[in-house]
Amino acid sequence: TQLLEQSPQFLSIQEGENLTVYCNSSSVFSSLQWYRQEPGEGPVLLVTVVTGGEVKKLKRLTFQFGDARKDSSLHITAAQTGDTGLYLCAGAQSNYQLIWGAGTKLIIKP
């Protein structure tokens, strides 16, 4: 059973468009991390959000943590081909374990 649901599972858009992907749960997390994974590589941390309602920006990427700390979103403005990858969210519930979503596979077409 996946405690973190990511949507959409797959998204293919043209370069220059905006997009939002979501990470939802019925559980509360003490923090939530977003990673990007490219083929043949391990996930790379993008951001950690901790406080309910928190918004963090990383260049064209905007991350938001829900007020109740059960969900999060990632918005990309003016997508570029370099944004292509698998976007994974992971929530911290216990001291040692992260709960992972299945990811959103994003393809940006030139």
Add this chain to the structure above:
Amino acid sequence: ETGVTQSPTHLIKTRGQQVTLRCSSQSGHNTVSWYQQALGQGPQFIFQYYREEENGRGNFPPRFSGLQFPNYSSELNVNALELDDSALYLCASSPGGTAHNSPLHFGNGTRLTVT
């Protein structure tokens, strides 16, 4: 600083065999976690080692076992391989602390195929 390195990068084994995967943690990191990532899925937590002791385990059977050495490198051992064990095995190190405040640094994984 040296990142997380895993070996081998690819491996093919036969059902019933045993396999050992290796991981060198990032310099200064004393905690190592192992994950299994099936195709099209997110990583599934196998276990975590801190200062040579297992300090957390996911929902994996006992035939998945591990070790951490004094230099914080780690091994993942899988006995009696099954076809469903085919996956990308990821090692991640962190500087210690809780999952809440200790982001993971991943290696590029070992792709295991069981035939």
